[in-house]
Amino acid sequence: MTATSHDLSWLDDVTMSELERNPYPTYERLRREAPIAYVPVLGSYVASTAEACREVASSPHFEGVITPAGGRTFGHPAIIGVNGDIHAELRGMVEPQLHPSEVDTWVDDLVRPIARDYISKIEDRGHAELVGEYCEPVSVRSLGDLLGLQSVSSDKLREWFHKLNRSFTNAGVDENGEFTNPDGFTPGDEARAEIQAVVDPLIDKWIEQPENTAISHWLHDGMPPGKTREREFIYPTIYVYLLGAMQEPGHGMASTLVGLLGRPDQMEEVVDDASLIPRAVSEGMRWTSPIWSATARISTKAVTIAGVDLPANTPVILSYGSANHDTGKYDAPTEYDLHRPPLPHLAFGAGNHACAGIYYANQVMRIGLEELFEAIPNLERDTREGVEFWGWGFRGPTSLHCTWEV
Template identity: 65%
Template sequence: MTMTTPNWIADVTMEELERDPYPFYERLRAEAPLAYVPALGCWVASTKEMCKRIAGTDDSDFEGVIAPAGRRTFGDPAVLDANGAEHDDLRAMVDPGLQPSEVDRYVDALARPIARRYLEAFENDGEADLVSQFCEPVSVRSLGDLMGLRSVNSDKLREWFRKLSVSFTNAGVDENGDWANPEGFTPGDEAKAEIRAVLDPLLDKWTVEPDDSALSHWLHDGMPPGQVRDREVIYPNVFVFLLGAMQEPGHAMASTIAGLFTRPGQLERVIDDPSLVRRAITEGVRWASPIWSAVARRNHRDMVIDGIELPAGSVVMMSYGSANHDENDYSSPAVFDLDRTPVPNLAFGAGKHACAGTYFATEVVRIALEELFEAIPNLEPDTDHEVDFWGWGFRGPVELHAVWEV
């Protein structure tokens, strides 16, 4: 396989993809929409049409699967890696509390006080790093409180998702298919040990004293009277949520602000008209997708797709961040444009394995941005700091410095 892989694909490194995946994926879209990438040890679908064709199929051709680094990070059974009845059972565990009608019941009372609390800490300072002081804390606190982790401080929740992210994106392999950096999984292992130590007593408590937290519902819902769900079923999915769901709203929020910072006139319009916040979020997650390339599919049989032979059992990474820059659907895709003709994007996936928390994440971002723009209507980017994005699996600004007159 490697003998037929073009050099420009064979030579790409994980470091290049983490720093800036866009040039490489732009060329993939143009020349090899379905390609084997040796650095990742898997195939990559880079166009919107290819991602939809593979991710949107039922389980008869492709099944949901976690890329090897993800499996090493989460363990089994994780909802991203389950199929058929097992997938249905796991989604039945996590989905009910994330349905739009249920989210509408609780999200404002959950997220708005959290956003206000973090804003009060810096709104009179005239400057802030919005990633570390607002976007990520609001994101992790909102999900943490929903899950029942009120006793875990926001800095620890951020530490957990960062360590899990390091492990999940440690996808590099050598020429033998072995991990290029096995030590890259150590941070994730440390986080998982801490998470279990914190959650075990809470799960003990919820077993005999259930409450309205998400994890209490995961224990009890759908189980026969007197029984609770096995913790070894719960924990892999806790890790999924503490990684993806913890950082998705924060990254979406920061990317939307960063995009608006590139268009001062559009930022002013959104601040003046809160009804435009939803539209700004939609463009923000298209422009810089939080789940950039973090989910995969595996085919059941030998296939030929557009002349490309795909052997049975091939892992195909869905590069949604690339698909959302597909020139066939979006003109000038690298430009943030609030007035772009609305075209559905793949920021939160497609098919049966689409993100369960799409509506919850979007609503948390909406509420937080409403509060931010109301509290600081003269928000501007701090031109002394560049906006540095990072990540290939999950992507968002590392820092986002802003200033305003007090």
Template identity: 75%
Template sequence: MTTTVSWLDDITMTQLERNPYPIYERLRAEVPLAYVPVLGSYVASTAEICREIATSDDFEAIITKAGGRTFGHPAVIGVNGPIHADLRSMVDPALQPQEVDRWIDDLVRPIARRYLETFEDVGRAELVGQYCEPVSVRALGDLLGLQSVSSDKLRDWFHKLSRSFTNAGVDEDGEFTNPEGFDEGDEAKAEIRAIVDPLIDRWIDHPDDSAISHWLHDGMPDGKTRERDYIYPTLYVYLLGAMQEPGHAMASTLVGLFTRPDQLESVVDEAGLIPRAISEGMRWTSPIWSATARVSTTDVEVAGVALPAGSVVLMSYGSANHDHSVYEAPSEYDLSRPPLPHLAFGAGNHACAGIYFANHVCRIGLEELFDSIPNLERDTDNDVEFWGWGFRGPTSLHVTWEV
């Protein structure tokens, strides 16, 4: 595949990981559906095109090349038809709103309180590492049935899987430019299996209310369970995306609020504004920025671009959420903007299964944080840096307060 726009050939993975926004702003303006050589696929960068492709019968889900190398098959984000239906029937029940409402407060609030107690009397903290990520991974780990795995180990797994999944650079022959970049993901998967295999052995004979136990048993004939190799790719998806999204959405929302002190004060004073603050935070910096893909099942034309059957398109939802045709001043965090829908959770039948769960983990985490430390301020002696193109969030967030 060759490009007709020369500057596309110069895009590097380093640029995308450090700051994808300038590149994607130019893509939206000049070539909103374009083949990007370093990614080895087309990129959809506007809200309209992302929605069109995500909901079109001419496309189906496919896992990115780096994602397939990291997760294996069949991962829920990259399959279709009966397998996708079965995997969604496996993971969806525990994430339905009426089910989440039953246990979410009892699960997340004590976790948030435990982490806050470790630093609320100190007067300073680094919230990504000390609060946002730990609360997120612990909540999901306990839901899955991984109470015996430390939060530090869960965080280590999701960071390793994230770097592996986004190791997407390819050369002109479509070969990975950094094949060693998958080693740490392989290491994480080996550790996961060493810990989870004995748990699966127990759950097969002694099912409980943990999510993985339900994955094994629900919808299966008596005496039968799903094969562990069948559920592991989706477990890896959870141990990356479902852990990353709430933690980084919480952190990005805080960074955004720090840019608008008046809005931060309003949210601290009125907890009912927290869900709206989170929604704007997810639009402003989408945690799953450009990690999902679609493949055309037939020759099709989209936005004036002829796509042959088998064309892979990366869905850049983080870019779509900065589309000037939809949002005024999209690069600014603004709680007062009209509550327009965003694409942080995707669209179509492969939209994120954990929308309700993720939003409520964020809500409870911020409620507890603001209740314990209402005078929170960003430590301006430390910069806030964001990283990532497939997944994106602040790498650290230093804060201070009077005790």
């Protein structure tokens, strides 16, 4: 099945805890030895190079599929794992509110007051843990308000996406394809039950009295007069938003900060010139891709990718975080470098299942960093505390302790 001459038996020893802690060494070796390879602990083939990821994501011989752990977490039909008419309806449901021309009309008024509110809680203190006190809260509050969940606290939104994250990435399987940690889905089950308890009454209200919230639009837009979409149809995509769409801007912002703080000269450039923030964010997203390895495709016919023959109905996990460290595309990819030539990256995916919220996410990160650097231009990392990154499916810093003079 494979054209590689390398002995890949070492993959039998790869563990989920190893991938969650630091997937880079495993994927660096995969890029070198087998850009398409079967990883037993994942129960799936993975694509690890930029070329292989793009080829699979854009191939007419592959379609979207959700990973087993993702399917167990979100249910069906989640927008990231369906195709054909269902995928077209779900994309048509969510995309109008996320079109750049539409986002430009409201994103500043939505995000900037939220960012300023969280800055006001920390700026006179002279220190903060910015992942938990700024980046994640700005991200979840912005999306929560967009969805219509103003009644849900930011702490609860953060709790939901962390629980869904743990469930979605509980991907380890045994030789029979059975989950090795079935209890790992309990946090996601708890979050879904809480989400439904909150959202069901809102849906009841929005069915009768539509409002200008994303979920209300999902119920009504494109439907015949007097008809709404069934809540069971949109709930899996609500869960997708409450995980990936909340996680990505917060952790993209945090990773960008870690990168800049490790390059003080580049940090100074960005603080002095806010027009550099989008470039800084793009490099941060490449350097540590928030959606690191959470999407997959499945072959619709026998196909050969990177010299590997894959039968029909073979799932392949797209490891975009690995692709963005491909030395065939990037010089010194493990380094954060604001001045790297602006090559395209894969942090938002590719093909017809690429992230629908690319523009929105970038604007949240831009505005969040604009406000932070305007209010606290002398930000420094507190070197008494380390910075640890975590995650294989979704990845970002677990904390970022900073100080500044007030």
